[in-house]
Amino acid sequence: TAGPYDLTDGTTYKLFVVDDWGDGGTHYNVKADGFTIGEFASTGAGNTFSFVAALPAELDLAVSDLSNPKYAFANQAITVAGTIRNHGMSIITSMDLNYTIDGGSPQVASLTGLNIASGDDYHFQHSTPWTPTQTGAYDLDVWASNLNGAPDQAPDNGHRMIQEVINAPIPNIV
16 A cells, blocks of 8 residues: 555654465565665565665665676686665765675776666676686675765665685586
């Protein structure tokens, strides 16, 4: 059901979902003055979701997905790619896209000329690929910073980390 509802700013509310079929799959969006402040997907017969009735931060980007392969081969370039979502109220026109491998030195790509509106996704490919030279498991951490020349005002949701498993290359036996 669509509001508007008269909620107290800064107060935490609960959204109770009861699904009498028990199959879930319904998505709920909570908005404040047109800005999304909560996105929820129900599963099963019932769920309880919490949200704070408040406008989002002006500048808030979060890496929502990483699409590069989880398994790769040594000595082959891996493009760090994925999706960033603008959870803030301001349009993002520039940012630094960063990644590290096992907490090492960040690889930084400065992006300008962007137009990422509130609630929109931006699909990215980092300009510096990673070429692992040894086999093993590595932690890849990706985040955005320097949003429109300023810090992310909600950095807790900004990072996305996955483990990359690097295998020995398959020899060409033909």
